[in-house]
Amino acid sequence: MERKSASGSIRNKERSKKKFLDAVGKILKTKGYAGLKINDIAATAGVDKKMIYTYFGGMDGLMDEYVRTQDFWVKVTSEEVEKMKPNLEDGGREFIEHMLLSQFDHVYTNKEAQKLLLWTISEPRKSLKKLIDTQEENGEYIFKLLMESRFKDKMDTYRSIMAIMVSGLYYLNMFASLNGSIFCGIDTNTPEGREKIKKAISFMVDQTYENL
Incomplete structure (x- = not known):
């Protein structure tokens, strides 16, 4: 059960990270770089903004990972x-x-x-x-x-x-x-x-x- 729980947690993390990355792309396409605010990204992703710090270390880390994908x-x-x-x-x-x-x-x-x-x-x-x-x-x-x-x-x-x-x-x-x-x-x-x-x-x- 522990193994299943751990793998489920990893999948949830990866899904949440993808939601944040997709949210950055959506905002960038519709509002431009001026619209990339942490609250708007979290709202678009539908994930608590605290997770940006947990998964990426903050906005710079999120931006780093996003640009590497594009x-x-x-x-x-x-x-x-x-x-x-x-x-x-x-x-x-x-x-x-x-x-x-x-x-x-x-x-x-x-x-x-x-x-x-x-x-x-x-x-x-x-x-x-x-x-x-x-x-x-x-x-x-x-x-x-x-x-x-x-x-x-x-x-x-x-x-x-x-x-x-x-x-x-x-x-x-x-x-x-x-x-x-x-x-x-x-x-x-x-x-x-x-x-x-x-x-x-x-x-x-x-x-x-x-x-x-």
Whole structure:
């Protein structure tokens, strides 16, 4: 009976944690980051706000866990990269093309990720700084594992190209979602328009690896 009670307690804890995380996402989508108040999160979750401190250590802990579930590059950990078994012989060409295309689709289909991106550039916050630091740590692991031996003294240029591509793809999705879908004559809210952008991503990756 004790074992059943303990497993039931764990399941209840995980259900309550998920309710809090879902509540953060719901508020972020409907009210934006300004609506993320501890009382509102608890009310939306239907769970006593004291449990935020019990399960997450407070709002910062809750935000830390939430952003880890939503941001694309935060989830690309060294463990996840190893599972993907990237080709070490091509300098990361195939891998980075796949990741850029995946990022483009992930942000487009995930409204919470879009709101989170807006939040990161709108307000300084400890949990958001941790998000950015984790993105950089994951990116650094990828650069050193796959690209440094290929680009050597041109690595700074490669990093700069990737910075432009990653941020540009973020912006295209944000623009399409919030203010309009036509950008440089491409409708990024249509399958045809998005396919044109994806072909351009592949072209730019090819050009980088052929000419840098």
